[in-house]
Amino acid sequence: MEEALTKKVEIVVKGIPASPGIAIGPAFLFQKHAPTIFEKSIGEEETKREVERLEQAVARSQKELGKILEFAQQKLGDDTAKIFEAQLMILEDTVLFDSIYGRVRKELKNAEFVVEDEIGKYHRMMVASKDEYTRERANDVEDVRNRILRNLQEQKLISRLEGSSVIVSQNLTAADTLILSRNDVLAYATDIGGVTSHTALLARALKIPAVVGLRNISAIVHDADNIILDGYGGTVILNPSNETIKKYEAKRALYLEFEKKLAGLRELPAETLDGHRVELSANLEFEQELEFVHLQGADGIGLYRSEMLLIGKEVFPSEEEQFQQYKLIADTVYPKPVIIRTFDIGGDKFMAHPVKESNPFLGWRGIRVMLDRPELFLEQLRAILRASTRKNVSIMFPMVSNIKEVRNAKKLIEDAKRQLEAEHKPFDDKLKIGVMIEVPAAAVIAEDLAKEVSFLSIGTNDLIQYLIAVDRGNDVVADLYQEFHPAVIRFLRRIIERGQKSDVWVGMCGEMAGDPMATMLLLGLGLNEFSVVPNVLPEIKKIIRAVKYKEAKKLAKDVLALETEDEVKDYLRAVMKKKFPDIPIE
């Protein structure tokens, strides 16, 4: 009856996905109160005892950290364990402790007060530092200080939990995250933190789902509350309904199934049996998909649709806002590369048109819009350049139909670079530029475009519509949209050959790149890079790894000689059925 009175409502809290996976279970509120410290004067005769007390606390802290370090080395390897080495070194800092012991003796103050005051001085300076790395290290210093203080007050750290639970906390230190993992931790949820925080880093290494940056989750959760944590989407749901639980159980099953399929495939290159290597990258729309992309073993991001930043916005996001977003993506995928496509707006996409166009697909869209709005374009290019300091970012222009557009856009990139130089803002001077091939005219002049840029990426969705003159959104003619139209295949061959003749690599980021039925054909046509939606990536990789480049080339040659789409499809279907009976095709 009491239950009926206090029937709990479902609450959804959004945070930053920090480690992939879905957990459903009871919450455990992990609360650590910063130790309360009083300043106390001591008598001369008490100093000996006070110093001894501190020595014991330091020794205990060393022992604890030594154990943590050892555990980290075993479980995570030396690299990740380094986080704890710095903390141990602080405990061995004789300059620091000479000064602390000296002050206890001279100022006749209690050890807690002197430790807090002396280490606090360094902590404050590090927190105020301009250097991001140093600010992160401030957490380590604070953690060491709190550890000594806790041991001085002879309090035990609670790190043993009953049963399995989702750990909810305001903030978790590296040591907390690690030590708690000795229990059956289903997931971590914290109020603060970002993708580069210690919690995120360790949770990923420990393969425990985590969502950070949930703002006030620790204030609204109670112990034993039922919780769903979705480390893919970055969502935490309190008191979920049975229906919601079912939904997430299904999602978890789907992802686990997927994980299984991927087993052993993730770290392997997209390489044919006879050693022909291609790049297999992922298309990215939302930052929330980043973890998922990583999970799938992509070689990088072959297409980041920057216009997704504009969804639901009335005005263009500022340079700073864009920079933060691009940097987050570049930092997360680093050292793998990311290709950022400049805003592809107009056509059917976003932002209200100032003019009504009778034929928007042939109208003001893609690079045409951006070149007409150089002030906005410049802001975006500056933001992308500023995010390129790790040298893993490239820029790509959509809807290019002639050389002049590319040259004008490149000139704007140069302008942006000069501005940034004058402002002493760093960027990658060698950042690569590419164009999308989605207008037939661009395909025809592919060899000339290739001389202006470093890569071409074929956008099949629009290219096919323009080439066959079919709007696939128009039901009357939609069936004329043929991915395997012989003209499409011959056109693709032309683009790939011409591009490669001019020494650039040629990729594809349209839907066709992710169609398992097209994989062998595209491979045989010589495509260098496939950029696909994340969920088909493992299947495409599986196909590439199971065939010979030689047989793919033969297949492409055969298909190029066919005259109708039906013939092409029949041919490809027969091959797929024989070689990959378990991969579902249309």
Add this chain to the structure above:
Amino acid sequence: MIEREITIKNRAGLHTRPAASLVKLAAKFKSDFFIDKDGFEINAKSIIGVMTLAADQGSKLLLRFSGEDEEEACKAILELFESGFGEP
């Protein structure tokens, strides 16, 4: 007393690992060793002090050695900075 001005060349600057190498090497000498960055001075035999410097690539540092083995200490420390702390 010996004073030397140097610029940090290695990419990681005086982050944890290089800082640890620096402090360990400094401990081998009897001389005092202080580092001054933009007028802020720390005892370079203290890891927490060196961490506080937040010295990244390109930072200018003033090194001060004083004591009986100051010449040897200065030579060894300069070599460590010169080697880029063994960064590849």
